Amino acid sequence: MSHALTAKLNPQQAAAVELPAEHALILAGAGSGKTSVLTSRIAWLLSTGQISPSGLLAVTFTNKSAKEMLSRITAMLPLNPRGLWVGTFHGLCNRMLRLHHRDAGLPEAFAILDQAEQLSAIKRVLKLLTLDDDQYPPRTVQQYINGHKENGRRAADVEAWDDYSRQLKLAYEEYEKQCNREGVADFSELLLRCYELLSYKPEIRAHYQQRFAHILVDEFQDTNRLQYAWLKLLAGQNSAIFAVGDDDQSIYAFRGANVGNMIDFQSDFLVKHVIRLEQNYRSHGNILDAANAVISHNTQRLGKELWTQASAGELIRVYEASSDFEEAQFIVEEAQALIRDGMAASEIAILYRSNAQSRIIEHALFSAGVAYRVYGGLRFFERQEIKHALAYLRLMANPSDDNALLRVINFPTRGIGARSVEAMVEKARLEGCSLWQAACMGAAGRGAAALGKFVSIIDAMRNQIAGLAMTDVVRVMLELSGLLAHYQKDKDGEERVANLEELVNAAATFISEDENNLIAFLSHASLEAGDHQAGEHEEALQLMTVHAAKGLEFNAVFLSGLEEGLFPHENSSKDQASVEEERRLMYVAITRARQRLYLTLAQSRMLHGQTRYGVASRFLDEIPQVLLKYLNRGYAPSSYSSAAPSSFNAAATAKPVAAPKKSTPEHGLAIGCKVEHPKFGLGVVTDHEGGATGNVQVNFAQHGSKWLAVAYAKLKVV
DNA sequence: TGGTGACCAATTTTT
């Protein structure tokens, strides 16, 4: 068995998989088969009978990688995934806290606040303390609180020397109290609370320490201090931690990731086994050479150099555009050439340092009629209508969830205005009770009837759902709350109604894979906000930030905006540490490409409404010239057409490509063009979103402005 | 109670 598992691995990978049950650090370079090693290790441990499934804990950062790991393991071995402790840090902490909620000092039905909900909870605290928004911006306070939690500090542990920090500390204290009163936990609370559970309850700690003989950690370079401390508590005398990570891909310091954990791990745990996975299975040689060259400029490294058995491949193409507009044009036409040559659009990525850069590229793509998909944006459980629905569900599960109550008390509107809410908040404060209890006591004056109605709606919901399946719980809620009716009445509510129906479906599928339980469903909704965007598997160009591209790979990658101030970003070019982080980001970007890499920059760029003239990024200079091929040497072309898009088949000499079509999109729907709709008549295209498969906004002469789906609306260019 | 205009700030983001 063990032979079969390691047969496909290289010697370093195999060595890692078959390490003895001792602490180990695996330095896994980009594209070195990290996930295979992690899952093979698990499969090896289980199949050789060294541990039972219950003795294993594997932790990741994202649900995506947790799912990936789980599906790979269950593909190798017949296991019930539900019995396995494989999940995200937050997911596993939540699981532990649910099991021991009493010992953790949490109500059974505690709700999980996401970032946005935490922010509104903090705003309430600041209002209560009458702290000025300008001096104490809610976002700053949020960072302050999370920062302390991620370093294991409760409000009581925080030092305050001056008035300002005393106020912040006070806000933290009050926020803690509020969360406890309402029975809610934010994301960092899940970790901190679980950490405290393990440290204050020796018998629980001992139980898990004994149980988890093997703890495997993915993306170890991304762990923060608290996550590291949690791992340290969880690992007992007989546990072995198998940490996999890459210090060169540490790009999340800004949200608390501490690469230093890799060094601390080695000394704290007296790690004997450090294995480097340096053979890369993804990229051609030139791309790896460029990546190695760039990252070698960093001083703080554990040291690692990627190599490949693959050929050198093509040179890295550099294109210097005269403007951001022209840069976008170049990328689009070049990408079209690649697609024409047979490359799948979904195998082509356009990367940028900051989201703002996507606009102009999207515009160019749209004008050319090329399908594309932008990563980022709202996720399913973050949509307004879904948030409202979830708030009702949460209120049903836990009436003292004031956050949830405030969100829906007057949505759909039922005549409970700001003053009534204000009065209720004041009442709750005086009585020291929840808003729900205050609401139940009724109100004086005109607001009384409306408030009574709200209370009876919630009561009715709670009475009706007893014994119902999750889907029906959601249905009842949608009916009684009036949410569904509200959006059905709304002329632009079609999509929202569809999303609410999708929520019913989500509840249905949830039952099949988990227990039929409102609380579990709500946790699931908070911890897994869902897909970033629909149409993930559609054939389209992939647009995303370099951060979002981590972990992904593409046949061809366009890395745009290689200018000082953009990449490295100007906010990160002052001190060495942040430049090194930017350089790691560059390293991540380069190593996304399998076969072809384009580096593009623009001499002028529209930034904050002003034209800026940039200088080439220092990272460009850090790549050996021999690896680069300038597509427009001698630059400053008025039009990029001087550089003919080159064929994807590297051996072939660039074949002549048709002269670039200027603003003649294949579907003909560029902004400003006149169209005719069978029902609405004549109009002008004024805006668009989502590419050729997305929507266009048309201002119709007779019927005003409307958003229409390109694919369905029978628009004719006139 | 929702809509409008002034004003300001402006990486990267998972859970």
Added chain:
DNA sequence: TTGGTCACCA
């Protein structure tokens, strides 16, 4: 340039 927030008004 864009987007978000906020005060003010019908």
